[in-house]
Amino acid sequence: MASLQKKIHTAGSLVVVGTGIKLVGQVTLEAQAFIRQAEKVVYLVSNEAIAYWIATLNPSAESLHHYYADGKLRIQTYQEIVQHILTLVRQGVQLCAVFYGHPGVLVAPAHEAIRQARLEGYRASMLAGVSAEDCLFADLGFEPAYRGWQSFEATNLLLYKRQIDSSLHLILWQIGAIGIQYRRGELSKGVQALTARLVDVYGPDHVAVLYEASQYPTVPPRIEYVRLADLPGAEITRASTLYVPPQVQPTLDQAMLEYLEIDPDDLVWKRN
Amino acid sequence: MADDPTHRDLKDFLTKLATDPERQAEFAGLTPEELRQRLIDEGLSEEDADLLVNAQSGGTGQRDLNRSIGGDLDLWNVHASSI
Numbered sequence: 138m139a140s141l142q143k144k145i146h147t148a149g150s151l152v153v154v155g156t157g158i159k160l161v162g163q164v165t166l167e168a169q170a171f172i173r174q175a176e177k178v179v180y181l182v183s184n185e186a187i188a189y190w191i192a193t194l195n196p197s198a199e200s201l202h203h204y205y206a207d208g209k210l211r212i213q214t215y216q217e218i219v220q221h222i223l224t225l226v227r228q229g230v231q232l233c234a235v236f237y238g239h240p241g242v243l244v245a246p247a248h249e250a251i252r253q254a255r256l257e258g259y260r261a262s263m264l265a266g267v268s269a270e271d272c273l274f275a276d277l278g279f280e281p282a283y284r285g286w287q288s289f290e291a292t293n294l295l296l297y298k299r300q301i302d303s304s305l306h307l308i309l310w311q312i313g314a315i316g317i318q319y320r321r322g323e324l325s326k327g328v329q330a331l332t333a334r335l336v337d338v339y340g341p342d343h344v345a346v347l348y349e350a351s352q353y354p355t356v357p358p359r360i361e362y363v364r365l366a367d368l369p370g371a372e373i374t375r376a377s378t379l380y381v382p383p384q385v386q387p388t389l390d391q392a393m394l395e396y397l398e399i400d401p402d403d404l405v406w407k408r409n
Numbered sequence: 410m411a412d413d414p415t416h417r418d419l420k421d422f423l424t425k426l427a428t429d430p431e432r433q434a435e436f437a438g439l440t441p442e443e444l445r446q447r448l449i450d451e452g453l454s455e456e457d458a459d460l461l462v463n464a465q466s467g468g469t470g471q472r473d474l475n476r477s478i479g480g481d482l483d484l485w486n487v488h489a490s491s492i
Contacts, residue, residue, distance in 0.1 A: 161427035185478045189420040349471070354427045355436050356464045356471050374472065 148229035151222065151254045153247045155240035155266020156187050158350040163267040168235075169194065171264065175233035177225060181218070181246075182237045183376075184352060191235060198235075218246040219253065226259050239268035243290060243310060269378055270308055272350035276358045277380060281306055283405065284383055291315050291379070295330055301338045304388075307381040313373045325369065331379075332368040339384050341366030346380040347373065416478045419457040422448075441466065 152171050157163020164172075172178055172191060178198040180191050192198045204217045225232050234240075240247045241263050254261035270288060274281055286306035289299055292315050301307060315327025335345075342364055349359035363371045365381075394401060426432055436444055441462050448458035460477050464470035 159427070161424050184475050185416075186420040186423050189417070190424040193424075352471060352475060353423055353461075353464060354429075355433050355461075356474070357467050359467065359471065372469075376472075 148231075149226040149254075149259050150231045151226050151234060151250060151259060151261040152232070153234045153236065153240045153251060153261075153263040155264070155268075156182055156191075156235060156237045157267035158238055158269055158272050158352060159267075160184075160186050160353050161190055162354065165264065165266065168264050168266065171233050172198075172235060176231040178233045178235060179222060179225070180235035182235065186353070187237065195233075215246045215249070219250045222246075222250040223253055223257075226254050226261075227257070236266075239266040239271070241265070242268045242270070269310070269348075269350050269376075272358065273308065273348050273378060273380060276350065276360065277346060277348065279306065279382075284387070291331055292327070295327075295334060301335075303338055303384040304386060305383055307379075307383075309379040309381070312379045313375045313377045328369050328373060332365060335365045335368070335381065339365055339381065343381070343384055345382070347371055348378045348380055349374065349376045350378075416457060416460075418453060419460065420478060422451070422453060422457075423461075436465075 152175070154168035154171055155164075156168075173194045175195060176197070178191060178195045179201050180188065180198055181201045182188050182191070188198070188200060201218050201221060204214045204221070206214075222232065222234055234247065234250065236244050236247055238244070247263065251261040251263060284304070284306055286308060287299075287302060288308040289310070291309045291312045293299070294301075294309060295315065309331070312328065312331060315331060317327070335343075344362050344364055345368070347359065347361040347363055351358045359377075361371070368379075389401060426436075436447070439447060444465070445458045445462045448461060449455060453461070460470075460474045464474040
């Protein structure tokens with residue numbers, strides 16, 4: 138058993154933290170402490186205000202932004218980011234890697250860096266953060282658990298022909314990057330494909346919400362209602378998330394109600 | 410990115426405002442004209458004050474603010490892990 142255990146290096150280590158979406162206010166106290174106390178900080182954030190703030194906490198902070206380039210496959214960028222992180226950890230650095238949003242939600246390099254660091258015997262962990270979806274629940278004001286919800290990265294939904302349940306809340310991430318493998322790319326084909334898929338399920342007149350979480354204090358989120366058929370003409374950005382509300386009521390399992398001895402009038406979520 | 414001095418006053422202002430709900434509430438009660446003047450009185454340039462006032466009005470204001478202080482929305486691609 139002991140022979141299977143990897144030796145834990147005492148020097149290099151990695152902790153991955155998130156900044157949330159809204160400037161500074163969504164950074165947890167724990168994440169802030171790790172940024173401040175790290176021997177070295179690397180970061181990938183969505184605006185310079187948060188980069189500025191990170192640098193005030195820890196002057197060692199270094200952006201990973203330069204790994205992005207026009208015409209470069211994103212997967213290559215991810216690999217280079219992972220290698221940059223691992224190189225520092227192997228050098229014995231106690232490293233804090235900072236990503237915007239939740240660092241473990243749709244941030245492939247963060248997970249991969251932790252996986253590889255652990256494989257090599259280094260301490261590596263991730264702290265939870267605030268994602269765009271968390272902001273959406275708060276800003277649009279619905280309780281997702283009552284109805285249940287589906288949450289897909291938009292390209293994933295299309296590529297794998299995911300089954301949409303129109304009795305659930307539907308959240309689609311990255312609708313501004315459908316099918317785009319490079320830093321910049323043509324958006325319209327992907328949006329048209331997504332529109333066709335959604336109209337097929339909900340019909341053209343079902344109203345969805347184009348959502349962009351607030352990134353700055355006192356600045357409101359973008360909440361724009363749009364008929365599904367009008368989606369191709371809507372202003373969609375890299376920051377846009379699409380929320381599609383439920384269209385039909387779910388069916389209660391009467392036999393299960395009886396088995397669990399639940400009075401249907403007592404169900405809190407029947408009204409949502 | 411962090412060493413870019415562009416709009417440094419605005420970045421500093423925003424990071425401090427982010428953890429000051431009392432001032433946020435105060436600003437929310439001002440008209441756009443009052444807010445603009447208040448921001449200038451607090452030391453922001455006219456350009457930075459306009460950026461923040463426009464961002465508060467919704468629409469594309471947040472995007473303009475983001476771009477002006479060096480935001481790169483292409484970075485949102487980091488989240489698109491399907492391909």
